[in-house]
Amino acid sequence: MWAAKASGQQHVALPAFGVGLKVVGHRPDKGDVEDLTKEFLAESQEGLERMELCLTELEKRPDDDELVAEIFRAVHTIKGTTGFLGLGRVERLAHAGESLLGVLRDHKLAVSTELISGLLELLDGLRAILQTIETTGTEGERTSDNDSALIARLLELRDSRSAAKAAPASQDRAPFDKLRADPSTGPGQVAVRPPQSSVQDAVQTALPAVAGSVPVAAASSAQDKTLRIDVDVLNRMMNLVGELVLTRNQILRSTPGAKNFPELARRLDSVTADLRENVMQARMQPVGYLFRKFPRLVRDLAATCGRQVRIEFEGQETGLDKSLLEAVRDPLTHAVRNAVDHGVEPPQERIKAGKPVEGVVRMRAYHQGGSVVLEVIDDGAGISTERVLAKAMERGLVTPEQAGSMTQREALQLIFVSGFSTAKQVTSVSGRGMGMDVVRTNVEKVGGSVELESQPGSGTTVRMRVPLTLAIIPALVLESGGQSFALPQNSLVELVYVPHREAEQSVERMGTTDLYRLREGLLPLVWLDRLLSLEQGAHDEAHDFYIAVVESEGCRFGLVVDDLKAPEEIVVKPLSSQLHEIGVFSGATVLGNGTLALILDVAAIGARAGVRPATEEIHVVGAEQAQAQTAQRELAQIEMQSAMVIYETGSRASAEDKEGGRMAMPLSAVERIETVPLREIEYAGGRAVLQYRGELIPLEDDGNVLHALAEAEATPSAADAAKDGQTATVLICLRPEAHGVRRVGMVVRRVLDVSAGRLLAADAAASDEQLAMVKDRVTMVHRGFAQMAGGPQTAILKEVA
Amino acid sequence: MRDAAEPRTDAGDTLSICSLRVGAALFGIDTSQIREVLGTASPQRVPLAPEYIAGVLPYRGEVLTTVCFRALLGLERCSRANCVLVFDDEENEERFGLMVDGVGGVIAVHRDALEANPSGLDARSQELFDGAYKLPSGLMVRLDPQRLRPSRLAASGLFGNESGLFGGVSGSHGRVKQERQGEQG
Incomplete structure (x- = not known):
């Protein structure tokens, strides 16, 4: 069995679904050589990637023999295969590299910045040739000058061993001039340029194509089409x-x-x-595959910008769907560039501010709910809200009055607006005003979101949240004009049924827009059948219908449909480009009954129907409307309203309390509401526990509901009535605790409703009791959960802390 | 059904042509160009799509865009389930289906029996047809699947790309019909 191999090597390279397979399948006639070349390319790219990682690592830990061995292996493998495939250019270059690395491996040469730079040049050189092979099928022109210049440099490095060995270990970036000045300089040496410029020069002159194309090319090279399984x-x-x-x-x-x-x-x-x-x-x-290229990126960027930056990773093993991994690659690169260029201050400033000279950029990844969170954290200067606002006013994005009334959070959101950049000057790295809005667009394209947090003086965090997978999404199947459509659940807010007798009166018109009074607000309506020019059937007269209240990109509107069907987990299939261009459908799916249903693109439908964000809520103008609104809504949720589950505990707080302990719990804290047969509830050490999805969770029973139920079951008449015995209603809740959150079960008598509620200011006298205004009545919030009422965000912060 | 899809190397000068029936006319497509012939299928209509798009079909885990040949000819769309031929386009990776009234037998024809499109043909027919074979029983119009690709049909701009939203389709549809009738008469 293959499985018997060493666990670390249990991988096979397999073309990613679709792309790779097709290419191979389409050109069987060209023979084995092509397949071999393809394999060689994918393998070499991987090898080079590993090498890159090891090189940057080696700079930090110059005495690690393992790293040197790994780099040597990578170059050696490439050299070996190229000889076999007859790729002379690569072979010569790899050979020069190998001989240098051989010396290094034998400890005849010490690791220096110069050496690392040289090896990185070799890496770029090899990568450039591989690129050429991939695109053109040949090694490209024998621009032997470039190659030989590089080879000469590598040889020169190799022969400089006596000097380098004698030089002090250069963990820090010791200026190379010192090294040159060393009296023990060996024979056969040529004057060498200072290290930093040499990297730049060599990369830019000898290999112009590489310098510019590395980040771009990385997105399309052979390795992205293959997957390790x-x-x-x-x-x-x-x-x-x-x-x-x-x-x-x-x-x-x-x-x-x-x-x-x-x-x-x-x-x-x-x-x-x-x-x-x-x-x-x-x-x-694992996200780690994506993180691999960043040490090099940060190293080069830091050198260009004159910063000292260290990069740290966390949660590299976090899994993310391959296609999403590709989708967040560019946004992450943008964020890291920003962190190095705008975030981390120059060394002098850092010293002045009392920080360590070396800045830290941290990349973390972790799972949360149904999504993966990717963070880029720097410990730099942070974002000055004043400067953001000043810039926004200068660019005409906000008016001074609006700026005055903005919260810090709102102001930070302005950074995501197209054409906004706070860099004092445009540098080659970033600052062209197209950073953060690109990040936002790309992440939102895959159904994710981006947030920004910043503490002036202590750093900035860019947090991206992306779904685990794109392929399967929960959706609601609905019917309109005799045809089924799927509506993704993530854009669905609520459903309203309008019965036949109310249909006529409930829809009101203002100009050409149909409106529906939903609670206190007016909801613009979009008739799906009319929008899609479907046959509206014979019913010209009023008939009952459903309104699916949907929200996307800050627009909230009601989508009118004829009927609702079951919610379904749908597999998203792409439409042909022709049909995609219609713009209203994001894909299609096969339903349980075997028919196809088109998946509605809510944002596009809103745009097509001309629905714009509700005007009364907007204080900013132009393109940032959507974000400002989202930010405001989030804010409003945190400060004012949060959905509450209202239930009866069964206990009576006082004689006046006729309802048997009406309590509320923030909806965000409730994971599920389960009906559990009484006999499944077990007792351990006098405490009720429940086996729930392979986990043992403690049950809290404030109102002694379990006791009451047990008594009822013991009574013969009641037991006859319920054949399966009594059941208890349990709210499966996530309780925030000092170390993350903990799952507990709340036994309640019955769940009454879910409604929007507002937390009341805590009463100092009764500090353990938090009150909320729910449905115009003062209701007690279950203790320990009030902090969850701030939306899931609060819980997240706890978990992270 | 699937044997029709097997590519056949032309032995000498004969080609095997799969005959199709649309309305009263006979059409033929080289069997080597057909990937598969599906039995009757009823595609799901796509609102706002051009009139000549019959709809989408689930096909081998993919969503297959299907072209309604009747609509292309300016005939009344057929509402009931019909035969669908599946074509592959290797270079553009565009797979699509073609809906016809019925699929007949495979006919062997001589390569030289193909006559080029007559010069008097209107633009739409010129776009769709690829000459005709003179059979003893009458003419069989040859079709080139590559010309029937949805993207190409859209690019040609001859077949009413207007979406149904603006009510443009019925207009152009009628126009096609008239022209066809005029040509035949």
């Missing part, structure tokens, strides 16, 4: 496919009326579910 995962997949084939065979032989048919259908269901999970798992890639 654990052999175990692949084996499991193969097993499942085998199982699937067997089940199919049995189904083909069976008839729908046969006795074993339901069982076969069930097996098919479970095999499919397992297979799906497996494939998803295979597509999950």
